[in-house]
Amino acid sequence: MRKLSRNNLIFTCFLTAVSYANLSAQNAEININQDEKISKLLELKTEMSEGNKIGDRYKIQLFYGDNKEASEVFKDYESKYTYPAMIDYETPNYKVYVGNFRNRLEADRALREIKENFPGAFIPKPKRR
Template sequence: MRILNLKNLIFSGFLTAISFTNISAQDAWINISQDQKIPKLLELKIEMSEANKIGDRYKIQLFYGDNNEASEVFKDYESKHSYPAMIDYETPNYKVYVGNFRNRLEADRALLEIKENFPGAFIPKPKRR
């Protein structure tokens, strides 16, 4: 019981001492200096995000095989759909990918449209970068 009273007495004395001091956060000035490289890095990050070079993104895979067939699938796809497509080379085969979707829901919606013309299309698990 005495310990609790002693702790309360010390705490109330501390609060009283603080209340008599005139401390104000508005009296101090804060100067923030920014490195000159930060704006350049932000621009680079924006460019990489727009070029889809960072982050986990979902893509739809249409084809996996040799170069000639991949080119034909790519041309056939571009004549029927508007999502951006690309041919990627992974030794020893070529893959045709469609889109660069932020989440699985967007990719699934596009997959429903694409499956009408390309029934073998699927969404592979995105790679971490």
């Protein structure tokens, strides 16, 4: 019995030494050299995404008319829904837009919900910029 435990101790020490050698061999450093233009492009894309300047997005148009009515529609919409809304001026009228949807399916789902209170709402074709 005594010999068996001594063999176990030797085996355990051997495994520990091998594991330590293996772990120390895997400590390596990686250096990544990145072009400066990549970080500038990422910053530009972030700015464009925040300002909704990237095209091919779907929006729902709720209203087209004068400023006073557009403000009323905007306030009425915001009291009922959580999708982001904005008033856009295109000479000579104001338009109330809702959302910034990535695809037509998302826009259609929101439109079906919004049409209950705004039956004239529709999805205009997205503009390419």
